Amino acid sequence: MENSNNNPKNKSVKQIISDIKDHADMADASYSFYEFIDNNEKWSKSDEFYNYKILKKPNPKWVYADDIRLGDKVDQENETETSRTNGKKIGDITTYALCVEARFMKDKEIIGPNESEPHTIDNDVKNFIHVDEETKEQELFYKPTSLSHRTKTFVNRYELISHQQNTAISGFSYTIFKDTKPTMSSDKPRYIIAFRGTEVGGAEFFKDLVLTDVFIAAFAGLPQIISLFTMIGDIKKAIREDSGSDEKTSNFNVSICGHSLGGHLSQICCLFYKSLNVDELYTYNAPGIGGLAISALHFVFRVVRLIVKMIKFCVHKLLDLFGFTRKVIDKCVDKIYNGSKSTDALISECKEYKDELDPNLLEESAASCKTIYKDNIPFEIHHCETIKNTVTCEEFNIGNDFNRAIEPTVSVIADLGYKLGLTQDDRINYKNTPRLHLLHIGHLDGIYYINSHYMTSIIYAIYLYDYLLKEDKNSKKKALSEDISYALTYLDKLSAILVDNIEGNKYKLSDKNENIKDGNQNYISIILGELYHILKSLGDEEYQEIIDKYSAESENKLSKVTLVDMLMDLADKQIYARIIDKNDMDDSSKIPLNQIRSLQKMYPLEFIHNENELIKDKSDITKTYTYGSNLTKCYLPKEKEKNSLFIKAKKAQFKNAMFSDDFTSIYIRDNGAKEKFSLDRSSSTAFADTEDKQLYIFLNDKDVVDCDEIYNKIEDRLNIEDIRSYKPNVFLNSMPLNTATEQSDYPLYFKKEEDGEEENSNLLSFSHQPRDEEKDKGRLSVTYKNSQVSILNYSLLQKSLNIDLKPTNKETKESLEKANERLNLEKQSSSVDTSGTAFANPIIEDDVVVCPHGGHVILKSRAGRSIRSDDQGVILDIDFINSPIVGCSAKNPCTKVAYVPRAALSLKSMNNHYAVMQDLVSACLSNTGSPLRCIKKENRIKLAHSIGSPTSENNNAASEHVIANKPVIRLHVKAFASQSDNLLVATYYLFDKKFEDKNGFSKIKLNLDEGRDVEDKNLKALLADNYDDKRYDIKEFKLRYGADKLNLVFVAPKNFSALDKENYKKANSPESGVGFYASLDEFNSSSTDKNKQTYTNVFLTPTGAKSIELEIAKGLDSGYENDINTTSFTMLVS
DSSP states (O other), X not given: OOOOOOOTTOOOHHHHHHHHHHHHHHHHHTTSOTHHHHOOOOOOXXXXXXXXXXXXXXXXXXXXXXXXXXXXXXXXXXXXHHHHHTTOOTTOBOHHHHHHHHHHTTTOEEOOTTOSSOEEOTTOGGGGXXXXXXXXXXXXXXXXXXXXXXXXXXXXXXXXXXXXXXXXXXXXXXXXXXXXXXXXXXXXXXXXXXXXOOOOOTTHHHHHIIIIIHHHHHHTTHHHHHHHHHHHHHHHHHHHHHHTOOSSOOOOEEEEEEETHHHHHHHHHGGGHHXXXXXXXXXXXXXXXXXXXOOOHHHHHHHHHHHHHHHHTTOTTXXXXXXXXXXXXXXXHHHHHTTSOOHHHHHHHHHHTGGGOOHHHHHHXXXXXXXXXXXXXXXXXXXXXXXXXXXXXXXXXOOOHHHHXXXXXXXXXXXXXXXXXXXXXXXXXXXXXXXXXXXXXXTTTSOHHHHTTSHHHHHHHHHHHHHHHTSHHHHHSHHHHSOHHHHHHHHHHHHHHHIIIIISOTTOOSSSOOOOSOTTOOHHHHHHHXXXXXXXXXXXXXXXXXXXHTTTSGGGOOOGGGHHHHHHHHHHTTEEEEEOXXXXXXXXXXXXXXXXXXXHHTOSEEEEETTEESOOSHHHHHHHHOTTSHHHHHHOOOGGGOOHHHHHHHHHHHHHHHXXXXXXXXXXXXXXXXXXXXXXOOSSEEEEETTTTEEEEEEOTTOEEETTHHHHHHHHHHOOTTGGGSEEEEEETTEEOOEEEEETTEEEEEEOGGGTTOOTTTSOEEEEEESSTTSOEEEEEEEETTEEEEEEEEETTTTGGGOEEEOOOHHHHHHHHHHHHHHHHHHHHHTSOTTOEEEEOBOBTTOEEEOTTSOEEOOOOSTTTTSEETTEEBOBHHHHTTOBEEOOOSSSOOOBEEEOOGGGEEEEEETTEEEEBTTTGGGOEETTSOBOEEEOOOOSOOEEEESSSOOOTTOOGGGSOGGGSOOEEEEEEESSTTOXXXXXXXXXXXXXXXXXXXXXXXXXXXXXXXXXXXSOHHHHHHHHHHSOTTTEEEEEEEEEETTEEEEEEEEEEOSOOHHHHHHHHHTTOOTTOBSOOEEOGGGOEEEEETTEEEEEEEEEOOBTOOEXXXXXXXXXXXXXXXOTTEEEEEEEOO
C-alpha cells in the first residue's frame, strides 16, 4: 500500500509541523476537567461540617463555574448569567482558562497567600484556591496575569463546543473544540474532536501499561469502542448544531486527535469520516488497532460490528467472544474503574444502552472498513511517536541502521497494533514517512523509558521544531522545506546532537560521565538559558519584557516548565535560533561574531533578532561574556595576533563534534569532572583530526597537560593507535605555541622574537624547569596575557608537542649536548643484536621515582639491602612491587607500584631476585596503569640488563619477560595468624557447588567469564566509581570453606598498554595474562556473624587474564617463596 499522497491541501513543511503542534495542544488539553466550567460542587451538610469543623486544613470547594467557553478573561461579550451568579467580574480569569492551565502547567509550583511552601498544580483547578485555616474563607488566587502564554493562546483561539466527561460503559472522554482562527484559509469552520487518553506516573506506570494500553492494543479496546459507537450520534449533533448544518450538507471540516488511548479511539472514529467530514487525523504515541492478537484492519472492524450487533440482541457473555479469560477481563475492568465497577455490571450497562445504537452506523463503518483497507484514505494522517535514537540525515551525516532496527522496541506503547494508513513496511523499515512522524526526545522529561509515552515530552519536542521553523532561513533550507519526512529526520538529528553535547558529556570528561543538568532542566531549557543570558547582558529595552518575566530563575538556569512559554515569547519578539549545519560552516579562517559562542560551546545554533545577528560587534561580545573570559581571549585578539590555524582547527573540531559519528575530542584534565557546566565547553580540549592527521590541543588559563599522558589518554579513550604520528599544534587561548628563543642572560626563559619589547604581561613566554641535571625534561610554564598553563614532561631535545624552544645560553647548550650524547648511546645500545648486553645503574634507596602526576614512590630496600652504593641499598623487584606512592594529584590517584615486568629488571639475579633498572623503570606501572619514571643520577653499581632478547646465567627463557613466569594468587588457610603451617583444604564450595579431594586441593582454577556481578551493592558502587566499565570487567566468585566464606572480586583491565600488548603476543596470549596481581587493600573487608567469618578480597588482575589460578598452600610456609609473580593472602577460619 502506498501512503505518499498525504498532503491534498499542499501544505508546506512549516505548516504541517505547526498543525502537528496545534493538535498536540488539543490532545493535551483533552486531559483537562471541563465539567468545572458548568457545575459547582455540591456538598451535603455533613460534608461541610466535616470539612470546616473537623479538618485542621479545610479542602477547597469549587464554586466558580461561569459557563464561558472562549477567552481567558470575563468580558462584556462572553459574560453569562452563571458567571454573574457565581461572583465573576469583568476581567476575572475564566474557568475554561483555569482548566486548561491546570493541565498545561501541571508541573508548575505555585504558592498561595500566606503559604510558606509551594505546591504543584497537578491538573487540579482546586489547587488555584486558597482556604484560610482560621476564617475558613477561600479565595481564587490565580490571576489572569499568572496564566501561561500557551494557555492564553489556546483558550482565545479554540472555543469549547462540547465535553463528554465520561460514558456509562467505559468512562472514556472526548472534547470538541472549534478553531476560531484557522491557519489554513477555508470557508468552512473547523472542529476538532480530541479523545482523552491514559496517563499515570511513578509506580503506576507499568501497571497502567499492562492493564490498560496493552489490553487496548491487543484486544481492540472493546468497552471504549462500544462507547464510541454509542456516542457518535451526540458528536455529530453537537458539531452540526454549532455549524448550522443539516444531515445532507456538511458546512464544516473535522480534525480528530488523541494521545495514547485517545489516539487509538481517534483511529476508530475515522470509520465515520464521511458523515463527520473528517479531513485530518493526528495521533500521539497511540497504540494501533489489533496489535498482538489481530493484524488485519478489516477483521478488526468486522469483529466490532459483530459486537455491536450482539449488544443489540442482549448477548450476556459479550466479553467471552475472543476467548478472554474472566481473570484478565476482571483485571482490566477493575483498572479502568478503579474497583468501582464489576464485569457483570459492565455487561448489564451494555444491555441497557442497546437502544441508543444507530443501525446505520454499522453499515457506514463496514463501508469505511473496505475503503480504508484498500488504502483509499481521503484524509490526512499524522501518527506521531517519540524516539530515543535517530536515523540517517545527510546534513548531519550520521547513519544508524541499528537505531532503525531497535527503536520500535523501546517506544513503550506506540509500537503496538496496526495503525491506520501505515503499511507493514512502515513498521519494519522504521523511519519518518508522510504519515509516520518520529519525534526525538532523548531525556526531555526525565528517564526516557518511563516518561517518553507522555504528552509532556511530545509538547517540548514539537514546540522546539515549530520554533526553529519560524526562522526564515531555517524554513527555507532545502532539508526543511521540501519533504516532511526528511525535515523531521533533520530536526531529530539536530535534537540528538544537542542532547549529546549538552546532556551526554560527549567530551569524555572522565571515565564516568557526569550529568550536567539538574532535574528541573533539559537540553532545550539549557539552550534557552544561554539565549536569556545574551539578552540580559545586552540590556536592550526591546528584550526587557522577557528578561523581567524569567528573572526569577537563578544563574540563567531556566526551568523546563517555562520553556514552552519562552519559545512563544521569543517568537512573538522575532528572536529566533538559526541552525548551523555542515553546509553553513566553511573551512575559512573567518568566523561571524554571532557564531563565536556556538563554536566555543559546541551547539549548532546562533541567535538572531529580526533577521539580524544578536551579537553585532565586539562590544556585544565583551558585554555578554566579559573582557577577561576565555571566549574573548580566544576569538577577539588584536589583528596582528589573529591566527588562521586556530579558527580552522576550531571549525574542524565543531564539524567533528556536530556531524560525525567518529567523535575525537577529549577534555585535557580529569579534575574538570567535578564541575557542572551549562553547556559543554570546547576549550581545554584535545582534538585529533583523523583526516589531516593533526592533533590540536586547546589550552586556557590554569590548564595542565602532560606530554606523555595526553597520548595515552587519546589512545585509551579514542582508540587512535597512531596518534603519536599526528602533527601536534598547541594553543594558549588562540595563540599558537610553536617557537621561541632563550634569552641569553636569562637561562631557560624563552620568548617569541617578534614580541620584542612588548609589555611583560602581554608577551608569550616560556619558562622551563627541568627535573634532571641535563636540563632536558621537566615542567614548561607558559604565560600569555595573564593566562598561564603548565606542560609536564616537556623535552627540549625532543621538542615535545612540536613546541620548538631554541636555546642560546651556553650552559643550557652544554647540558643539552650531554643529554643528546646519552640518548645517542641509548639508541646505540638498543640496536645491538639479540644476544647483546648493556650496563646501567639500578635504582637505589635515595633515587627519585615518580608517577606522571607528581607522586613519589617510597623506596625501601629489604631484599637488596646487603648490596649498597654510598650506603644506599639496591631496590630489587620484591622491594619495588607494592611500594607506596604519595602525593599523586590525579583524580584517581596512584597509590602504589602494581606492575613490575621482567623487562624492567637486571639480567642477572641478586639475592635470588632482580634489580630494578633506572633506564627501564618506565615499563613499570602504578595501580592506575600509569608509567613510572626515575630521575636519573649516577651511582657506583653497574649491572647488565637485557636489550632485545636476553639470556640469563641459567639460560632460563623465563627471564625474557614476566609473563613466562605465570602470575598466581596463593591462599593460606590457617586457624590463627601465627600458625607456621596451613590447613588442608579437602572440601570447598564454589557458588554453593561442592568440590572434594581427600588429598587436599593444591589449586583452584576460576574462569573469569564464569564470575558474577558483585553482590554487595555498596562495594559494587565503590568499584564502579573507581574502575569504569569501559576499561575494566569486575567479577565476583563466592567460595566457602566450612562455615566461613571467602568472596573473591577481580578487577580485570580490558585494554592493553603497548608493552603489555607486545608481551601478550610474544607469549601466545596466555590465559593468565601479562603482569601481576595487585591486592586492592582499600576495598578488602572482613566481618563476623555468629562466629562465622566472611572475607572479601579484591584484586587487580594481569592484563588480558582469562582465568585465575588460585594456589592453595599446603604444609609449612617455609616451603613457599614470595617471588615477584606471586600475590599471597591469608584466610583465618573459625
